Amino acid sequence: MIHEVAILNIRPGTSIAFENAFVQAQAIISSMPGYVSHQLQCCLETPDRYLLLVEWRNLEDHTIGFRQSPQYDEWKHLLHHFYEPFPMVEHYEPVFVSYSQKL
Amino acid sequence: MIHEVAILNIRPGTSIAFENAFVQAQAIISSMPGYVSHQLQCCLETPDRYLLLVEWRNLEDHTIGFRQSPQYDEWKHLLHHFYEPFPMVEHYEPVFVSYSQKL
Secondary structure, eight states, X not given: OEEEEEEEEBOTTOHHHHHHHHHHHHHHHHTSTXXXXXXXXXXXXXXXXXXXXXXXXXXXXXXXXXXTXXXXXXHHHHHGGGBSSOOOEEEEEEEEEEEOSOO | OEEEEEEEEBOTTOHHHHHHHHHHHHHHHXXXXXXXXXXXXXXXXXXXXXXXXXXESSHHIIIIIITTSXXXXXXXXXXXXXXXXXOOEEEEEEEEEEEOSOO
């Protein structure tokens, strides 16, 4: 499993429109082969900043399977005009993962 | 629940030492009140870059409970000398979280 990771800075004042568009966009990634999970999180310190984490079975499920698909055109159409500047997207793989024993 | 999020760039060539130190350091955060989970992930595109995600019950468990504790001094002693530059730490809260229905 790998994570696609991007800090998304969106145009000021567009967070409601962005989150509404993301509702539609997340249905697209959720249907792609190799998709495992995703999270959109908003920053507490910086307005109009989000963290996108998408878990894929492997790197190529994202870089080839998704990015070279017709669905990616829909994703871009829904979301890319919100970004300012355009985000850097990186991929990460787990080194250590741990959960509280007290929960 | 909130996430502490930091992109960690470490001094080139110190990844083995950093990961070894992190084994000790993660025992510290795991024992703190309000700790929920953590992940250390390494970047596939950029050598010596990691993503640290620590989930806390609330913001103050990190900013006050942990950062003002004696344990934070140990954490700093173990890890801070690896960072170049020193990382920006932000906090995020979930907007959308979803998992594949196919797993």
